[in-house]
Amino acid sequence: MSADTCRVTLELFEGPLDLLLYLIRRDELDIWDVPVAHVARQYLQYIRAARELNLDVASEYLVMAATLTSIKSRSLLPRRGEGDEDEDPRALLLRQLVLYRAFREVSGELREIENVWRDSFPGPGERGRWSRDTAPMDPGQASILDLVGALEELQADRLPPPPARFERPRMSLAECIVDIETSLKDRGPMGFRRLVGGNAGPERIIYYFLALLELAVRGRVVIRQTSPLGELTVAPSMAAAPKGAAPE
Amino acid sequence: MILDKLAREIEAIIFAADTPVDMETLTRITGALEDSVQQALDRISGSLEEGGHAMMLRRVGSGWRIVTDPALGEVVSLLFEDRRPGKLSRASLETLAVVAYSQPCTRAEVEEIRGVGCDSALRTLLERNMIRIAGRRELPGRPLLYATTQEFLLYFGLDDLDHLPRLDEITELLQTPPEELQRPDHPEGEKASPKEDAAEDG
Amino acid sequence: MILDKLAREIEAIIFAADTPVDMETLTRITGALEDSVQQALDRISGSLEEGGHAMMLRRVGSGWRIVTDPALGEVVSLLFEDRRPGKLSRASLETLAVVAYSQPCTRAEVEEIRGVGCDSALRTLLERNMIRIAGRRELPGRPLLYATTQEFLLYFGLDDLDHLPRLDEITELLQTPPEELQRPDHPEGEKASPKEDAAEDG
Secondary structure (H helix, E strand, O other), rough: HHHHHHHHHHHOOOOHHHHHHHHHHHHOOOOOOOOOHHHHHHHHHHHHHHHHHOOOOOHHHHHHHHHHHHHHHHHOOOOOOOOOOOHHHHHHHHHHHHHHHHHHHHHHHHHHHHHHHHOEEEEEHHHHHHHHOOOOOOOOOOOHHHHHHHHHHOOOOOOOOOOOOOOOOOOHHHHHHHHHHHHHHOOOOOOHHHHOOOOOOOOHHHHHHHHHHHHHHOOEEEEEOOOOOOOEEEEEOOOOOOHHHHHH | OOHHHHHHHHHHHHHHHHOEEEEHHHHHHHHOOOHHHHHHHHHHHHHHHOOOOOOEEEEEOOEEEEEEEEHHHHHHHHHHHHHHOOOHHHHHHHHHHHHHHHHEEHHHHHHHHOOOOOOOOHHHHHOOOOEHHHHHEOOOOEEEEEEEOOHHEEEEEEEOHHHHHOOOHHHHHOOOOHOOOOOOOOOOOOOOOOOHHHHHOO | OOOOOOHHHHHHHHHHOOOOOOOHHHHHOOOOOHHHHHHHHHHHHHHHHHHOEEEEEEEEOEEEEEEEEEHHHHHHHHHOOOOOOOOHHHHHHHHHHHHHHOOOOOEHHHHHHHHOOHHHHHHHHHHHHEEEEEEEOOOOOOOOOEOOOOOHHHHHHOOOOHHHOOHHHHHHHOOOOOOOOOOOOOOHHHHOOOOOOOOOOO
16 A cells, blocks of 8 residues: 555544454454454554554554454464463454444534534523633532642742653654664574563563564564464574665 | 513523523522423423524523524624634544543543543543543542533533433443443444434434 | 524524624624614514513613513522622632642641732632631641632532542643644545555465
8 A cells, every 4th residue: 555545544543443443344344253364464554554654653553453463363373271261352352343333433423413512602691611711610510620720820930840740651663673683683593582571561572572573574583483382582584684674 | 472470580590590500490599390490491492482583492411501593503603703612523522422421430441442542632621621530440540530521511412411322322332241242133234324223312 | 473584693693792792793794784684683672572581682882682681680680699609710719729739728828829818719718618717727826727628529529539630640631732623534434445555464
């Protein structure tokens, strides 16, 4: 798909679920019985195209990519016995899709209602609620933001700035790719776990895994797995092209 | 129809009030019984309609208010050009829908359903007073809870939360655990109109 | 008499306007001539009177507005009489914010943060039962301590004082970049169907 189409398209989606619903609808699939392999392929294609443009794909999209891949592979892997109490990720995904679809439709209905009632005006007495500097009067309807806003303004020039807020870490896939390549170059072939680092969180693992897949697709690394569910061994590919070359 | 004294009084009260006026206030001020007040409200509504007036009586939440006919919105909005808040974005509208049907709920719960971060949508909705902070969930971290406001009802012209479109269907969906989720009995295809299910909500 | 379109438009404009609407505004918005507007005004006035409505059209200065029939003033005044005044002023809100977040606190402490005298704001808040006297600070002069009330929680829709959002939570919310106003509507199907020629893993 062309780069520009993809850019425009991905921006039009409200997130991974929206994109998935779009794909399901486009390919006329049954939401209650989604062929995960097919959808995963289509989905990853979108993500890959976006990344080829060096667009910063939001982490939610990548997490969903990992989920789809995991559901797909789960059906191929040997079961770990019947006592496995894990929630079925497929059922969870179905629920997410069905729920999100319902809310998406309801938002559409709310939009129609908005279009009608936004055009109905109260008398001037009620218009006060358009004003920003007074709180509404109904019990339970007053805005705490107004209260805190008042305090904030007071403190603005008297207090040191508020403590730095906690930023949710957003890794860039490009950084992970560079990191993996550097590690492999410096230290030679190694297991995936070591590559990621001992106490990596789920997000980091997902990112590194996606980065690894990307490198494999580009022919820059070779991945080996000697037994089902065994450790992945990663080695730099002999035929590795010069850095930054196109995947072809 | 010529309005009687009680209806005139009620009309005057609702017109002069700065928020929707509820039944309790109307009976207290007029000294009339609830039934009589209700009938007077019907007469006011009927008379405004009969006379072809631009003003109409609307029920919102537990109260009544007089507003202009939405059909005249185009003309009236010329009065307010820059002062009227814009329409809600799609992200805000979806976020608002999730809050409305699952309130009170935390940010994480909204994000779980939408599958994306909702920080900025929640902020917009708070600033537009469509949602409010309604306490905390007793979970680790004690996250803030959000709920919709009276302003939300006003904005969407809803009588109350029970009038949300497809309320039963969505409530049931929200309560169904993933493993029990089943294809609905009635035929449903991707191509079917999404409104099929909501026909009775009109 | 049933109002025609022009009269309906004019009625809606006058009803919704914040201030009396003058002839120039009416002709500009409706695009009608002054004579026609004048006749429509007469029809509105006549129709409201004929239906026995409590609302009437009244000329104020150079403009028109809709007001309640002065004969009903007594009933309307009951609406406002035993009711708490509606909105908190900016000064009260600021004072309340300081008390809420540093309670119990003395007047001097509030004034230090606000940088101005808070006598009357504190009095208003006491009258409105938003704050209460919660003892004395053991300092020279034993100044009174103020704290918030149950009424305060009710007003802000909270069950419990420790549900009050922390300042840093609100700050974080407010630091989220506001959302862009409105995005174009969704592709919803066919429009955005990209070509499949890049399929490399099919």
